[in-house]
Amino acid sequence: MKAWNNPTGGVSYRGMPGEEFRQLVDAYYAPLHRFALSLAKNSSDACDLTQQTFFIWARKGGQLRDTSKAKSWLFTTLYREFLRGRRRADQLTALEDLPPGESDPAAPEVDVVTGMDASLTVEALQEVDEVYRTPLTLFYLQELSYKEIADALEVPIGTVMSRLSRGKAQLRAALERKEAGSRNKVVPFGSQLERKQR
Amino acid sequence: MTHEDAKFILHAYRPDGSDAADPTFAAALKMAKEDPVLAKWFERQQAFDRAVAAKLRAIEPPAELRAAILAGGRVSRGPRVAWWRQPRWLAMAASVLVVLSGGLMFWPKAAAAGGPILAFVAEDSRHSETHGGKGEPSGELIARLTRPTTRLGDGLPVNFDTLRSTGCRSISFQGRDVLEVCFKRNGGWFHCYIVRQADFPSLAALAKPAIVEANRLPVATWSDSAHVYMVVGEASLDALRRLL
Numbered sequence: 001m002k003a004w005n006n007p008t009g010g011v012s013y014r015g016m017p018g019e020e021f022r023q024l025v026d027a028y029y030a031p032l033h034r035f036a037l038s039l040a041k042n043s044s045d046a047c048d049l050t051q052q053t054f055f056i057w058a059r060k061g062g063q064l065r066d067t068s069k070a071k072s073w074l075f076t077t078l079y080r081e082f083l084r085g086r087r088r089a090d091q092l093t094a095l096e097d098l099p100p101g102e103s104d105p106a107a108p109e110v111d112v113v114t115g116m117d118a119s120l121t122v123e124a125l126q127e128v129d130e131v132y133r134t135p136l137t138l139f140y141l142q143e144l145s146y147k148e149i150a151d152a153l154e155v156p157i158g159t160v161m162s163r164l165s166r167g168k169a170q171l172r173a174a175l176e177r178k179e180a181g182s183r184n185k186v187v188p189f190g191s192q193l194e195r196k197q198r
Numbered sequence: 199m200t201h202e203d204a205k206f207i208l209h210a211y212r213p214d215g216s217d218a219a220d221p222t223f224a225a226a227l228k229m230a231k232e233d234p235v236l237a238k239w240f241e242r243q244q245a246f247d248r249a250v251a252a253k254l255r256a257i258e259p260p261a262e263l264r265a266a267i268l269a270g271g272r273v274s275r276g277p278r279v280a281w282w283r284q285p286r287w288l289a290m291a292a293s294v295l296v297v298l299s300g301g302l303m304f305w306p307k308a309a310a311a312g313g314p315i316l317a318f319v320a321e322d323s324r325h326s327e328t329h330g331g332k333g334e335p336s337g338e339l340i341a342r343l344t345r346p347t348t349r350l351g352d353g354l355p356v357n358f359d360t361l362r363s364t365g366c367r368s369i370s371f372q373g374r375d376v377l378e379v380c381f382k383r384n385g386g387w388f389h390c391y392i393v394r395q396a397d398f399p400s401l402a403a404l405a406k407p408a409i410v411e412a413n414r415l416p417v418a419t420w421s422d423s424a425h426v427y428m429v430v431g432e433a434s435l436d437a438l439r440r441l442l
Contacts (some may be wrong), residue, residue: 027265033259047263054267110242113249139210140251145217146210162261165209171250 025054028074031141032183035075038137039082041126049085053078057101071143076152079134124174132167135160201236204229208240213247262317265371266413269321315398316412316419316428318371319391322378323415323430343381343390350390350429351407351420351442358394358425374398384440386433393426401426407442409435418442 029050036046036053056077057070113121128136138149152159204226211217211227217313230240338355342348362368367378374397379390395403406422418429418438433440 022268030259031265034254047260050265065283110245111248111346118253118256122257140254142214142251143211161206161210165206168209
């Protein structure tokens with residue numbers, strides 16, 4: 001017989017206090033899931049990526065000397081796991097060679113975004129090319145600075161700034177398309193995202 | 199610094215002001231303060247960024263995700279499709295169901311109510327190496343679970359308080375007791391989780407066993423007047439179904 005009671009309601013990981021792990025999960029599982037949702041484009045894979053990231057932390061996170069870097073470590077690990085699953089390095093390089101887009105298209109009215117369903121906004125974000133979408137999502141999550149994003153993606157700082165600028169241009173265009181599309185039909189809340197997740 | 203240079207840099211300035219102390223932005227911010235055209239552009243850009251960030255924050259993760267993470271994460275590495283969800287196995291399972299469908303259970307069936315506890319037990323079952331003594335004697339319950347002719351849905355002899363002191367394992371989930379008993383049947387190991395119905399009112403009361411999907415695993419669940427039972431197997435879906 002083995003009685004295994006954990007007063008925190010969670011499960012202790014090997015070598016890591018359950019309460020400490022729970023705090024880490026509570027602080028970051030939601031933004032990590034949002035980041036994963038932006039990358040993977042469906043909820044099931046996003047959940048897998050988020051769980052996998054914490055699982056790797058449970059196995060290796062204790063080796064991190066500077067625990068203040070846990071946040072960056074988690075986002076970086078999730079992104080690497082995503083890339084590992086996709087193995088799309090060649091395509092990413094090809095996307096980087098795209099000709100420059102519009103330098104500074106007119107920003108849509110903020111009202112367009114604020115009046116839009118969150119799921120529709122995320123759909124628009126998911127239409128942005130992956131090479132721009134990754135830093136853009138990290139930027140909008142506001143958890144990491146542009147320098148930390150550069151570290152996580154292993155690209156120079158200037159590249160992050162360039163991708164943010166181009167990514168925002170693509171996002172604006174996608175939002176305008178979504179907005180134009182939704183003007184002519186009534187969409188129940190959440191149905192768009194759910195359909196995409198199936 | 200030109201307008202375009204400043205805009206290029208300011209695109210990376212987070213709308214919540216986290217970067218206010220970063221010297222990289224100092225010159226561009228100063229220019230935006232002094233130049234009315236750039237100031238207007240920056241104001242609109244920040245408002246747009248704030249709006250998008252707020253929409254992204256409004257996306258909530260699935261309710262069971264946190265519980266699943268705390269239950270131990272994934273055993274395997276990398277996103278994958280569970281073997282029993284692969285098309286060929288689903289096709290085989292569907293064929294079996296067509297032949298054997300008797301109204302006892304439906305597959306797949308959404309784990310509607312009580313998702314977190316179902317996700318928790320599904321995930322916990324993946325870590326059976328931490329469960330301790332499997333199949334150690336705990337009285338009549340183990341004997342009944344192990345007996346080849348027992349159909350679990352016909353009723354199990356459970357005294358919750360007694361079992362807590364003699365069972366395989368006792369876990370606390372959200373401050374409430376979850377008892378777990380490991381047993382071997384039809385050549386495979388199974389994990390029977392038992393909770394008090396009153397502790398988990400959101401769990402659907404099912405008089406007859408049903409197999410539901412929780413955290414990508416099939417879980418057989420049913421209830422009696424006082425308890426809810428959840429059985430997860432390390433063997434096949436068919437082996438789990440044969441227990442019921």
